[in-house]
Amino acid sequence: MATEQAKNVEDVTQARPGSPCTIVIFGAAGDLTKRKLIPALYNLLHSKYMPEKFAIVGVSMQDYDDQVFRDQLSGEIEKYATTKVDPKLWDSFVSRVYYHAGKFDDPNLYSGLKDSLAKAAKEQGLPGNCLFYLAVAPQFFGEIVRQLGAAGLSQEEEGAWRRVVIEKPFGRDLDSAQALNKEIKSVLEEDQIYRIDHYLGKETVQNMLVFRFGNGIFEPIWNRRYIDSVQITAAETVGVEERGGYYDTAGALRDMVPNHMMQLIAMTGMEPPTSFDSEAVRDEKAKLLNAIQILSPEDVLTMAVRGQYDAGTVQGKPVPAYHKEDQVSPDSHTETYAALELHIDNWRWAGVPFFVRTGKRLAERATEIAIHFKRAPKLLFKDTGVGQLTANVLVMHIQPDEGISLRFSAKIPGPSVKLGSVDMNFKYTSYFGAAPSTGYETLLLDCMIGDPTLFQRDDMVEAGWRIVTPVLDVWKALPPRDFPNYPAGSWGPKEADRLIDRESRRWRDIP
């Protein structure tokens, strides 16, 4: 398909390559490294956003050396790369990769790492800048940061920066998130900490700010006078795959809501920041998250719904029930679906419910933000056969087909007045072509540049947990009696329909 060209393209932030540095990946033998981080760093090299000088040092418990690690990455890259791998470029990439083995809680790892870093820096002609990426199980986050501090590796000296990227989950509830913040901040300054949320690497999520604040026509109607409700959906068709062990101790609410869903709510609801400056943007997001009403235990009973999938058929394929999945307890009470009704206590959003739902093994894979506008008064059509007028819906499609659509009513051609709903559709790929990316490129580049706009600040993480923890508490105190309560391949439990139905609303049909 021919790609239409966007008119008057403007590069607001003027992206530039990262500054020369060593990227140290803790958890180098893990899934995230091979599936996302290495392909993303390769893409950055391909698109000339890697600094001219860099090194990558993998750290994990496996007994590899530099060459074994290089060979392993070379054997895997074709499988996980999002573009065709150029052998010459890959050779140049992999020649800058090093490996250091050790146990994350062993101080010897860190003293040895200093030597590995010195060797890489000497061979690649690097200054002392280091980006430590913690792609490890969450119980190691605090430990690694503490050990980096004790070994003197986190100190920024002689103009060199030291930054630490922390993967999710950041805590299990409000208390543990606060404790982790306290622990890492006893070693690092807030501006050295990059709490990653991969949803913020998604183009359409970032586009929300441009859509809202770069266009004159939407912001005036982006409030309670015109908007009836907001629906945010993150639906997956996959089950727990090989992550049953982790997932069974987490559940859909913990796994998706305090982080990804809260970011989507914040982008949708925040006030315009005074600039694109990272603190200005993050201040507004934090303000919005802090304005979300905390649910009382009584509210949880009516405004939160959980579900767990039973056996069923997803896109034509039979799949087992959640409690039969690998590493999942047969009598598990863990939810694989969660829906919430949230309210935001500020002038813009008073009285506008935000309905949020996420789940695994649902009918379709779709992540979207749907803004449901208020209906027009039916005055003009009172003597025609037109019944209820359909409300306008603006949808930000985040995945899989990134784009924006607006649903409105149009007259069906013919002598009588009959209305139909039609869609005005903008698809990213039609205008800009398919961007072959892992979703981590922008985030990694931002870490190398030192731009934390797309990362979670301590107060944002805690605000997310402040909203979710009361729900977790009630759910823990009242174990579900009806699990499993939705068949795989459906749109979730019936209770979720009742949650939204109270004021005659219904979940949007997807697609």
Ligand code: BG6
């Ligand atoms: C992760 C969750 O953070 O996000 C997974 O741990 C989930 O359970 C994933 O599948 C969804 O990400 P995406 O980018 O596929 O929507």
